[in-house]
Amino acid sequence: MSEYITHDQRGRSVGIVQKKYFTFAYPPDLFPLECGAKLGPITLAYETYGQLNADRSNAILILHALSGDSHVAGYYSKDDPKPGWWDFMVGPGKAIDTNKYFVICSNILGGCAGSTGPSSINPRTGKPYALDFPFVTIGDMVRAQKVLIEHLGIRKLLAVIGGSLGGMQVLEWALRYPEMVHAAIPIATTTRHSALAIAFNEVARQAIMADPNWRGGNYYDGPRPEMGLAVARMIGHITYLSDRALRRKFGRRLQNKSQFSFGFDVDFQVESYLRYQGRKFVERFDANSFLYITKAADYFDVKRQHGEGSLVKAFSKARARFLVISFSSDWLYPTYQSREMVKAMKKNGLDVSFCEIEADWGHDAFLIPNEKFENLVAAFLERVSREFEP
Amino acid sequence: MRYDLQIIASWIEPGARVIDLGCGSGDLLLHLKETKGVRGIGIEKDEAEVREAIRKGLTVIQGDLNEEVRDYPDQSFDYVILSQTLQQIYEPHTLLKELLRIGRRVIVSFPNFAHWTIRLDLLLHGRAPKNPQLPYEWYDTPNIRVITIRDFRKFIEDLGYQVLKEAPVSTYNRDRQGKMVRRWANLRATYGIFMVGKRDAGKT
Numbered sequence: 001m002s003e004y005i006t007h008d009q010r011g012r013s014v015g016i017v018q019k020k021y022f023t024f025a026y027p028p029d030l031f032p033l034e035c036g037a038k039l040g041p042i043t044l045a046y047e048t049y050g051q052l053n054a055d056r057s058n059a060i061l062i063l064h065a066l067s068g069d070s071h072v073a074g075y076y077s078k079d080d081p082k083p084g085w086w087d088f089m090v091g092p093g094k095a096i097d098t099n100k101y102f103v104i105c106s107n108i109l110g111g112c113a114g115s116t117g118p119s120s121i122n123p124r125t126g127k128p129y130a131l132d133f134p135f136v137t138i139g140d141m142v143r144a145q146k147v148l149i150e151h152l153g154i155r156k157l158l159a160v161i162g163g164s165l166g167g168m169q170v171l172e173w174a175l176r177y178p179e180m181v182h183a184a185i186p187i188a189t190t191t192r193h194s195a196l197a198i199a200f201n202e203v204a205r206q207a208i209m210a211d212p213n214w215r216g217g218n219y220y221d222g223p224r225p226e227m228g229l230a231v232a233r234m235i236g237h238i239t240y241l242s243d244r245a246l247r248r249k250f251g252r253r254l255q256n257k258s259q260f261s262f263g264f265d266v267d268f269q270v271e272s273y274l275r276y277q278g279r280k281f282v283e284r285f286d287a288n289s290f291l292y293i294t295k296a297a298d299y300f301d302v303k304r305q306h307g308e309g310s311l312v313k314a315f316s317k318a319r320a321r322f323l324v325i326s327f328s329s330d331w332l333y334p335t336y337q338s339r340e341m342v343k344a345m346k347k348n349g350l351d352v353s354f355c356e357i358e359a360d361w362g363h364d365a366f367l368i369p370n371e372k373f374e375n376l377v378a379a380f381l382e383r384v385s386r387e388f389e390p
Numbered sequence: 391m392r393y394d395l396q397i398i399a400s401w402i403e404p405g406a407r408v409i410d411l412g413c414g415s416g417d418l419l420l421h422l423k424e425t426k427g428v429r430g431i432g433i434e435k436d437e438a439e440v441r442e443a444i445r446k447g448l449t450v451i452q453g454d455l456n457e458e459v460r461d462y463p464d465q466s467f468d469y470v471i472l473s474q475t476l477q478q479i480y481e482p483h484t485l486l487k488e489l490l491r492i493g494r495r496v497i498v499s500f501p502n503f504a505h506w507t508i509r510l511d512l513l514l515h516g517r518a519p520k521n522p523q524l525p526y527e528w529y530d531t532p533n534i535r536v537i538t539i540r541d542f543r544k545f546i547e548d549l550g551y552q553v554l555k556e557a558p559v560s561t562y563n564r565d566r567q568g569k570m571v572r573r574w575a576n577l578r579a580t581y582g583i584f585m586v587g588k589r590d591a592g593k594t
Contacts, residue, residue, distance in 0.1 A: 323444070342451060346461040354451045355440050376441050383447040 012092045013083060014049045017074035019114060021045055022148050027123075031144065037134035041123070044148050045114025046070045046106035049090060050098035052154070057390040059154045060096060060381070061145065062086065062105040063162030063169035065367075066236070066293055067285060069113030072105045073098075088369040095374040096161070096381065104152065108169075109144040110136040110292045118288035119220065130288060131217035138165075138300045142172040146180070156180050156390050159381060160320075163187035163366035164333070165293070168300050171341070175306045178319040183384035185377060187325045188366045190337040191302035191311060191344075197332060200239050201294040204232035208287045217288050229287040230278030237277050242329040242362030246270060302341075311344040318345070321387075322352040323380040325373070327365035353380065391417050393561045393568035394499045394581050398471060401497060401555060401585060402426060406468040409433065409493065411455040412475040416443030423448070431467075433458045456480075459488050467493035474581075476500045477533040483549060490588055495554060499583040502558070504538035504576045522564065523580050539575055539582040546586055555585035 025031035025040030032038050047070045052059060062072050064085070073090035075083055090096045090103055107115035110133070118133035125132075149157065160173045160181055167189025174184040190197070211228030213219055241249070250270040254260075257267070266272045307314025322345055326338035335356045345352040357373055359365040366373065391399075395418045402408060404426040410419050413432030416439075422428040432450040434440050443450040451458055455475070470493035472485075477500050479485050489496045501523040508519040518528040526533065539558055546553055558579030561568035571579040 321449075339453070343461045346451070346458075347463065349463070349466065351449050352451065353444050353449050354453070355437065355444065356452055358437055372441060376444055379445040379447065386447070 013087065014074035014091045014098055016077065017047055017049065017071070017084070018076070019045050019047055019070060021114060022151055024147050024151070031147075033134050033140050034137045035135040039116070039134055039136075042109065042116045042144060043114070043120070044106045044109070044116075044144060046104060046148060047072065047084075048152075049073055049103040050101050052102040052152075055390055056154055057156075057158060057388055058100060058385065059102045059104060059149075059152075059157050060159045060161060061149065061157050061173070062090070062096070062103060063145075063160065063166035063173075064105060064108065065162070065164040065166045066290075066297070067233075067281065068166070069111065070105045070107040070115075071113070072103070085367065089374060089377070095378040097378070100385070101158065101381070104149070106145055106148055108141045108165075108293070110141065110289060110296065112286035112289040113284075117286065118217070118292055119286040128220040130220065133288070133292065135295065136292060137296050138168050138172050139176065139305065141296070142169050142176055145169070145173075146177060149180070156182060158385055158388055159183040159185060161185040161187070161377070162189075164189055164363065165297050167333075168297065171302055172300075174318045174320045174322070175302065175314060178317055181320045182388050183323070183380070184318075184320040185323045185325065185380065186338075186341070188327055188330050188333055188338075188363055190333040191314075191341050192300060192304075193298050194337070197239075198298045200235055200332075201298055204235045205291050205294060207231035207235065208291060211287075214287065217291075219287070224282070225287045226282040229282045229285065229290060230275070232287075232290060233278045233281040233285075234274040237274060239332045240362055240364040242331055242360065244329055244360050245362050245364075248360065249273075311340065312347045315341070315344040315348045315350065318348070318350055320350075321384055322350060323376070324352060324354045325366075325376065326354075326356045327359045327361070327363070328356055329360050330363040330365065332363040391421055392565050393559060394473060394565070394583055395421070397557050397559060397583050398473060398497050398499065399425070402428060402469055404428070407466065408469045408471060409459075409462070409467045410471045410473070411459065411489075412472065413439075413443060413448075413450060415439045416446050416448045416450065418471065418473070419443070419448050420446050456485060459485070459492055462492040464491055465494060468495065469493060470496045472496065473499045474501065477535045477537055479535065482535060482545070486549065486551070486586070490551065490586070494587065496586045497583070498542075498586065499581055500537045500542070501533075502539050502576065502579050502582050503536045504540065505580055506577045509577075523561070537582075539579060542582055542584060546584070550589065551586050552589045553584055554587045557583040559583060 023043045025042045030038035030040035071084040073084040073087045092099045107113040110117045118129050122129040160170045162170045167186035170186040174181050208228035211225035213223045214225035253269045255269045255272040302314045303311045326335040342354045406428050408428045408430045410432045413434050419430040433455045440452040470489045558571040558575035559568045561580045
């Protein structure tokens with residue numbers, strides 16, 4: 001997820017918002033995880049925008065990507081320099097219109113923006129979990145979100161929507177809780193990681209674990225593995241863009257100089273950009289969370305988890321109406337991977353629409369204001385809300 | 391709505407399951423959904439058309455129709471519509487077979503290359519056909535198949551299928567209006583519209 005997004009002024013902002021917390025799975029009723037371990041208590045940080053209507057039929061759950069969090073839209077204070085990560089999508093009059101819909105987003109289990117994760121305090125030891133934190137899967141993240149949704153008094157979601165890792169959660173929701181999902185919008189995502197995607201994640205993880213400050217994950221009382229996490233972020237950024245996007249944005253332009261330095265300091269603008277993104281990321285993200293979440297993404301496999309090896313069988317569980325969206329220049333989860341899920345949905349007679357949006361910005365395209373994309377989502381939501389009877 | 395689409399719409403009964411191949415921005419599907427409550431799906435290659443159709447509240451998949459039809463289970467639809475696209479298909483016989491696998495009946499419309507204006511043009515000027523129905527030059531036309539009403543009837547017969555309904559139409563006012571052609575259809579119709587089924591499936 002990029003941080004160079006410029007926010008457009010279409011529609012209005014949701015204004016000042018507040019992060020909320022919900023805690024459950026207190027001992028002895030711990031939350032069983034797919035890996036076999038039990039975890040609790042679990043806190044989920046979440047935010048909501050708009051109003052839940054009387055018959056509770058207008059709830060939309062947004063699922064965030066790897067480095068995202070519950071802060072989708074609006075500002076935390078008057079002086080907050082930057083709105084939430086999908087501010088151009090969510091707000092009064094915007095594609096996900098908070099005048100009509102009640103919007104929810106929670107920080108994923110294993111994350112580091114308020115939800116329980118490896119940097120949280122382990123109640124048994126009084127210290128951060130670090131690598132004692134159990135492995136969580138995309139399925140676990142969704143199962144935890146379900147507890148939150150039920151806590152909010154919502155029996156059926158009008159829609160679940162998310163891009164990338166958020167799109168995986170969308171698929172997981174639609175397959176795991178078909179009776180709770182009226183419509184689903186998986187964006188720029190996949191039913192399982194390709195070798196290429198796993199490879200990039202592995203290099204990123206190795207960068208963190210090779211940092212001497214990582215110390216087997218027990219760095220919370222000392223210096224953090226900042227260099228490793230920054231490098232991991234740089235690798236990620238390359239996969240989120242595209243050859244064309246990088247060429248257009250940077251080319252071979254030099255950073256504040258006209259001659260090569262013949263040294264290993266920054267020469268090219270693209271180097272400067274990556275270093276900047278890496279530096280900024282370490283301020284707000286926990287390295288262990290990065291390890292856990294990328295591993296969860298690598299383990300995610302719809303076929304294996306829900307279909308005994310068959311994607312068609314997996315989608316036989318789904319009941320939602322789908323809008324699948326891919327972007328033409330996404331080389332992390334290329335369009336063919338979206339087409340695979342569309343094919344499996346078709347074979348099950350599911351109501352599925354699919355659109356590949358022509359966009360230059362690679363995988364990150366879903367995080368960049370784009371009228372074509374926004375209108376598509378707005379129209380689909382309008383249609384499914386007309387058809388929805390809770 | 392185009393006149394040929396009006397005829398096609400009149401052939402479809404309420405509540406039918408319909409797939410429109412090359413649905414464009416979904417005019418026909420929207421009409422069928424609103425007036426007959428059909429359960430419709432569209433397939434369209436062009437991204438802008440797909441977005442426009444989804445904007446209308448339709449279910450549409452962006453893709454190549456030759457590929458996309460393969461994913462549907464047998465007899466998924468009551469009607470498969472292929473309007474003004476057959477002349478652009480590389481293997482019409484393969485496609486038609488596939489369409490009669492996924493649907494009970496196939497409705498095809500195509501510009502009639504045997505219309506008298508085209509014949510006259512060729513006879514008098516020796517030029518490749520170009521008229522309101524076939525607006526392209528020979529070098530930029532997407533229409534790689536030259537079909538006439540008579541040829542299509544024979545094509546269906548040769549494949550062992552059956553023509554269930556047939557409407558040769560003559561259109562005007564940019565194809566928005568038209569009338570049925572009763573006699574000399576192959577000479578006077580600008581479009582042929584056919585409903586095709588398997589031999590045993592026709593008696594409904």
